[in-house]
Amino acid sequence: MSTIGVAGAGSIGAGLIRLLNTSPAARRLRLKTVLVRDTAKSRPELPTGTPLTVAPTDLTDDPEIDVVVELLGGVDEPFRVLSRALSQGKAVVTANKNLLAERGPELFGLAAERRLPIGFEASVCAGMPIIRTLQEALRGDRITALEGVVNGTSNYLLTRMSEERAPYQDCLADAQRLGFAEPDAEYDVSGRDAACKTGILATLAFGAYVDFRRIPTSGIDTLDLEDVRQAEAMGYRIKLVAAARRSASGGLDAEVAAVLLPLQHPLASIRMECNAVRVESEGLVETLLAGRGAGPGPTSMSLLADLLDIAEGRGRVPGADHPFIAGVFDLDNGQRAASRYYLRLAVPDRPGTLAQVAGFFASQGISLASVLQPEVPEINGGFLVPLILTTHTTDRRRLDLVLAALAAAGWGRHVVLRIRER
Ligand SMILES: NC(=O)c1ccc[n+]([C@@H]2O[C@H](COP(=O)([O-])OP(=O)(O)OC[C@H]3O[C@@H](n4cnc5c(N)ncnc54)[C@H](OP(=O)(O)O)[C@@H]3O)[C@@H](O)[C@H]2O)c1
Structure with a gap:
């Protein structure tokens, strides 16, 4: 039996709590405490009697709790909660990509030092097991x-x-x-x-x-x-x-x-x-x-898989060579590779504009593959009309010079998208 504290009962937290209550796979997991900001808030989405607290230490410092799951969102408070949980000898699980992307090296460093597992499958692509695929397969x-x-x-x-x-x-x-x-x-x-x-x-x-x-x-x-x-x-x-x-x-x-x-x-x-x-x-x-890749259902499924791994002693403990701490x-x-581009420009609706735009591209040696001016009388109540262009293969640096020239001409609003050939 593994005893769990869940920090956060919002969209994802509530999804996990429901799954812990209903999934036969979760029968050896016991939910003990749930951290929220406001215990008085009505929470019809939670099973009746869900034990709520506003004190993070009710999770991180409770000797009965083995694993703390962080579903708060943000970075600083989640880092405080999880680093405290690790320092108290608890395994941790999180769905928080911001936290890992920003403070992953510190968090994995702490887990490696304390030899404790971190589960984070739900942090990228929710229910799709990409973390396991990269770390294992x-x-x-x-x-x-x-x-x-x-x-x-x-x-x-x-x-x-x-x-x-x-x-x-x-x-x-x-x-x-x-x-x-x-x-x-x-x-x-x-x-x-x-x-x-x-x-x-x-x-x-x-x-x-x-x-x-x-x-x-x-x-x-x-x-x-x-x-x-x-x-x-x-x-x-x-x-x-x-x-x-x-x-x-x-x-x-x-x-x-x-x-x-x-x-x-x-x-x-x-x-x-x-x-x-x-x-x-x-x-x-x-x-x-x-x-x-999103939503409470798939995200909870990945969280549950991490919790089961930890409960069964198969949680991944980061070593000193873990990518987050290896350098x-x-x-x-x-060095971005040369590419074709799609551009939507907003240009003045007057004779000669097309030739002028073509001139900007020609001056950088960029060859246009197509030019289209859809029939739109005006956009945003002004005198600018859309002009849609595609280029032959060019390097981005030259295109940026054209965009700078267009901006200097007062035609700075544009959409630029790379066109992939395969
Ligand atoms: N949405 C998705 O599809 C998805 C997928 C994968 C991962 N995620 C990640 O899952 C995490 C949770 O997202 P969510 O959409 O469930 O967020 P949310 O709906 O905003 O819920 C946040 C929960 O955390 C509690 N909370 C926030 N700050 C707190 C604090 N300082 N002290 C105590 N409790 C606090 C809130 O309490 P109250 O209820 O009292 O306000 C609420 O229950 C995020 O990191 C998100 O990036 C989301």
């Missing part, structure tokens, strides 16, 4: 690259915009209602959530800490239905892709960005809140994992 292989659709909310929005032409704001409200958007949805759609997950996955895949703050990151918050429509007309689908690849110099190229994927790309068919990660490695060549990876993002 692929541990003997040499991973060269990984890429994935790792933010369920963004993928849900992009899928509904593509399949139903549903407006962005309506889809976002639905994602929040269904419990898989973060409380601050900006965090999902800006790419920051995906960057944290990329930091964690790249750390495990490449063997040293990858600081997510150094990964160039953009999201889907500047896209609109026109981009989704145009991408599809050209035979592509827009996805928010998190990618990291070993570079020729021995460093790492990493990026989180919306990209145009050809329809036959394995990540192009990942729908709604599902996630997928594709791993390239020397031994297995290609491994693809897909599954439910820090260099990122060489200056």
